[in-house]
Structure formats: C-alpha cells, structure tokens
Amino acid sequence: KAGVTQTPRYLIKTRGQQVTLSCSPISGHRSVSWYQQTPGQGLQFLFEYFSETQRNKGNFPGRFSGRQFSNSRSEMNVSTLELGDSALYLCASSLGLSDREKLFFGSGTQLSVL
Amino acid sequence: AQRVTQPEKLLSVFKGAPVELKCNYSYSGSPELFWYVQYSRQRLQLLLRHISRESIKGFTADLNKGETSFHLKKPFAQEEDSAMYYCALSSSGTYKYIFGTGTRLKVLA
Numbered sequence: 001k002a003g004v005t006q007t008p009r010y011l012i013k014t015r016g017q018q019v020t021l022s023c024s025p026i027s028g029h030r031s032v033s034w035y036q037q038t039p040g041q042g043l044q045f046l047f048e049y050f051s052e053t054q055r056n057k058g059n060f061p062g063r064f065s066g067r068q069f070s071n072s073r074s075e076m077n078v079s080t081l082e083l084g085d086s087a088l089y090l091c092a093s094s095l096g097l098s099d100r101e102k103l104f105f106g107s108g109t110q111l112s113v114l
Numbered sequence: 115a116q117r118v119t120q121p122e123k124l125l126s127v128f129k130g131a132p133v134e135l136k137c138n139y140s141y142s143g144s145p146e147l148f149w150y151v152q153y154s155r156q157r158l159q160l161l162l163r164h165i166s167r168e169s170i171k172g173f174t175a176d177l178n179k180g181e182t183s184f185h186l187k188k189p190f191a192q193e194e195d196s197a198m199y200y201c202a203l204s205s206s207g208t209y210k211y212i213f214g215t216g217t218r219l220k221v222l223a
Contacts, residue, residue: 031209042213042214045213050209056208056210058210099208099210100146102160103160103211105158105159
C-alpha cells in the first residue's frame with residue numbers, strides 16, 4: 001500500500017510569489033490535514049478536509065488556502081509569500097471517520113522563501 | 115485554549131537508563147492523547163495512543179487527568195530510541211490535532 005505522497009519535495013520561491021503544494025493520501029483515506037512544521041513552533045495545524053469539505057482550520061492568515069478533490073487528493077496554496085512562510089509543510093491522511101484516528105504523514109514539502 | 119506543552123527541547127540519557135518524556139495539556143473536555151515519533155530521515159509516525167492502552171517498543175504512557183499529563187516512559191533506553199518525540203491531542207468533533215513543540219531524545223552509548 002503506497003504511503004502519503006507529497007510533491008514537490010523542495011521549493012524555493014521569492015517574496016510575493018505564490019505556491020501550490022500537493023498531497024495524495026493513502027488509498028481509501030478520505031481525510032487530509034495539513035501542518036506547518038518549524039523548529040521553534042513544532043507542528044501547527046493549517047486545515048483538514050474530508051470528502052472535499054473543509055471541516056476545520058487553524059489560525060493562519062487567509063493567504064493560506066486549500067482544497068480537496070473527489071479522489072481525495074488535496075492541494076494547499078500560499079499566496080503573497082513572506083519570509084516567515086519558510087517551513088516544512090506536512091500533510092497527513094486518515095480514514096476521517098473519527099477524531100481518535102491514527103494519522104499517516106507524508107515526507108513533507110520544504111518551502112524556502114527568499 | 116487547547117494546548118500541549120513539552121517542557122524539554124532536548125533530553126539526553128545513557129543507554130539502559132530510564133526515560134521519561136513529559137507532556138502536559140490544557141483542554142476542558144475529554145481529549146485523546148497521542149505520542150508521535152520521527153526517527154532520523156523517516157516520516158513522522160504514531161508511537162502510541164491512550165485509547166489503545168498499548169506498549170510499543172517498550173514505551174508506555176499513562177493519562178493523568180488530575181495533573182493533565184501524558185508522560186512517555188521507558189524503563190531501559192536503547193540507542194535506537196534516539197528521535198524526535200511529539201505529544202499530540204485531539205478534541206472531540208474537531209478533526210484537529212494539536213501538537214507540542216517536541217522533545218529530542220538522545221540516547222548515549
């Protein structure tokens with residue numbers, strides 16, 4: 001069974017640009033959640049999607065957005081990039097039927113904003 | 115506000131010594147607690163969760179609702195336990211997991 005796949009693995013952008021990150025969940029998983037990981041802050045919750053609907057979102061500005069497609073693949077978009085957006089972005093998938101479930105994480109996309 | 119606190123950024127112990135990684139949480143309801151681990155060059159993965167009351171790789175964690183803690187323990191540390199450990203909380207109906215800032219465990223030979 002293939003794991004959670006995130007693309008691209010690395011991204012380098014400049015301030016003001018926008019970026020799109022992709023996440024393919026494990027087959028059969030309908031929930032995809034996104035986290036921002038930085039050395040000082042740990043993992044910060046961005047949002048969670050289930051069957052194309054956002055069920056919850058974290059405390060991030062509106063520049064951060066996401067969506068989920070009918071095949072459960074998800075994308076997140078960050079517009080007007082700032083230096084502080086440099087981080088590892090992780091996505092995680094699960095069945096999405098309970099909030100007690102095990103999360104399966106991808107390897108992440110390392111975003112560097114110059 | 116819901117919060118998970120891991121007070122130690124780094125914990126170094128010698129091989130064979132007991133290990134305790136601290137986790138405290140603040141949550142008004144009935145949370146579910148987890149420990150996730152990230153070994154070098156590997157993905158973040160679930161180590162154990164309170165609801166399963168399991169012991170994985172010799173690690174156990176007990177939920178203490180009075181002290182709002184979920185400390186991770188192992189009686190005899192092994193070098194392969196060296197990793198980054200994250201405590202996490204999920205709150206009912208939110209589908210949102212709150213992670214602590216993590217503790218790096220180094221087991222010295």
